[in-house]
Amino acid sequence: MMNLRTRLLLVNSLAMAFLIGALVISYWHMLLNKQQTWLLTMITLGAAILSSVAFSWLTLPITRSIRTLAQYSAQVADRIFDAPLGQVGGAAEIRDLASSLYQMSERLQESFTALEAVERTRRELVANISHDLRTPMASIQSYVEALQDGVVERPEETKRYLQTIHNETRRLSALVDDLFDLSKLEAGQNIMKVQPHRIDQVLADVFDTHRLLLSEKQIEIVANVQDDLPVLWISIEKIHRVCSNLLDNAITHTTPGTAIEITVTRLNHSIVEVSIADHGEGVETMHRQRIFERLYRTDPSRARATGGAGLGLAIAKRLVELHGGDIGVRDRDDRSSGAVFWFTLPINAVS
Ligand SMILES: Nc1ncnc2c1ncn2[C@@H]1O[C@H](COP(=O)(O)OP(=O)(O)OP(=O)(O)O)[C@@H](O)[C@H]1O
Numbered sequence: 001m002m003n004l005r006t007r008l009l010l011v012n013s014l015a016m017a018f019l020i021g022a023l024v025i026s027y028w029h030m031l032l033n034k035q036q037t038w039l040l041t042m043i044t045l046g047a048a049i050l051s052s053v054a055f056s057w058l059t060l061p062i063t064r065s066i067r068t069l070a071q072y073s074a075q076v077a078d079r080i081f082d083a084p085l086g087q088v089g090g091a092a093e094i095r096d097l098a099s100s101l102y103q104m105s106e107r108l109q110e111s112f113t114a115l116e117a118v119e120r121t122r123r124e125l126v127a128n129i130s131h132d133l134r135t136p137m138a139s140i141q142s143y144v145e146a147l148q149d150g151v152v153e154r155p156e157e158t159k160r161y162l163q164t165i166h167n168e169t170r171r172l173s174a175l176v177d178d179l180f181d182l183s184k185l186e187a188g189q190n191i192m193k194v195q196p197h198r199i200d201q202v203l204a205d206v207f208d209t210h211r212l213l214l215s216e217k218q219i220e221i222v223a224n225v226q227d228d229l230p231v232l233w234i235s236i237e238k239i240h241r242v243c244s245n246l247l248d249n250a251i252t253h254t255t256p257g258t259a260i261e262i263t264v265t266r267l268n269h270s271i272v273e274v275s276i277a278d279h280g281e282g283v284e285t286m287h288r289q290r291i292f293e294r295l296y297r298t299d300p301s302r303a304r305a306t307g308g309a310g311l312g313l314a315i316a317k318r319l320v321e322l323h324g325g326d327i328g329v330r331d332r333d334d335r336s337s338g339a340v341f342w343f344t345l346p347i348n349a350v351s
Pocket residue numbers: 178245249250253254278280281282283291296297298299303307308309310311312313314339
């Protein structure tokens with residue numbers, strides 16, 4: 001393939017040859033005398049030389065820029081996104097092309113980084129899930145084998161083994177349910193049925209379902225609900241789940257014998273905030289963002305010992321966001337040790 005400059009020069013030479021040919025034919029047919037022919041031929045040749053020089057001079061920066069752009073795109077194709085683009089000039093169109101190419105490479109880099117991050121978390125997720133599934137399964141297996149081998153003889157011991165198997169199975173199935181819910185939520189396959197409901201009513205129900213757990217750990221609930229709260233448009237079942245996940249955590253982390261404070265306030269004309277404050281170890285600033293990611297635990301060994309998979313907060317966050325609210329954690333107002341998990345719900349956002 002001929003390059004751009006050679007082509008232009010060839011076209012130029014052909015045009016000149018055509019002109020000279022025309023002059024020669026005119027001379028033959030005696031339309032021009034010898035002197036005129038000579039003069040016009042000289043002028044044509046002069047013009048030919050001038051235009052060839054002009055073509056070369058004009059096309060040189062263009063071909064150089066095109067070569068630079070070609071090298072640059074080859075580097076982008078090799079995923080070298082931060083290579084310098086080099087000097088590009090010649091024509092406004094070429095500079096436009098260069099700037100779009102540069103933007104394209106920046107966007108490509110962004111998507112690549114995002115894709116790599118997604119891939120990394122997927123891998124972590126699979127590893128963590130496998131671990132969380134394997135632990136209870138291994139324990140079930142060893143208990144079943146012990147029962148089969150007849151090493152357990154005393155009936156109360158058999159009962160204890162069966163109880164453990166039962167607990168582990170329940171834990172497994174709760175984990176699988178949570179994973180299933182979360183994947184449905186993340187895939188956006190969740191059509192919410194919202195209805196007007198009182199948030200303090202939901203909290204009272206959640207409290208009821210946790211009554212036994214609370215009394216086992218001698219934990220008191222101190223509720224502080226603002227009167228004149230508006231009725232909110234919520235999915236009762238989903239907000240129940242959010243509160244329940246937060247209360248579960250508070251019960252797990254708070255020191256036995258202390259109180260968990262539940263506060264509901266109207267922050268302004270459009271937002272209601274629910275907060276659950278405990279007297280546990282609190283959440284360090286560096287973990288505050290990440291605990292809402294699925295399977296993230298501040299202390300994996302301890303959390304595994306208590307049976308947590310690290311899904312509760314991720315589910316709560318998705319559900320609150322579905323309602324158009326926000327969720328987070330902060331220090332206790334009185335500066336004592338403990339965490340305050342809060343979430344907001346918009347007033348009349350969905351109607
Ligand atoms: N009230 C709290 N005080 C201190 N740390 C907390 C509290 N609630 C949650 N965390 C930290 O955040 C992590 C994530 O919580 P999350 O509810 O998502 O998972 P989990 O309780 O470990 O497991 P799951 O809820 O799936 O059974 C916990 O492992 C814990 O480290």
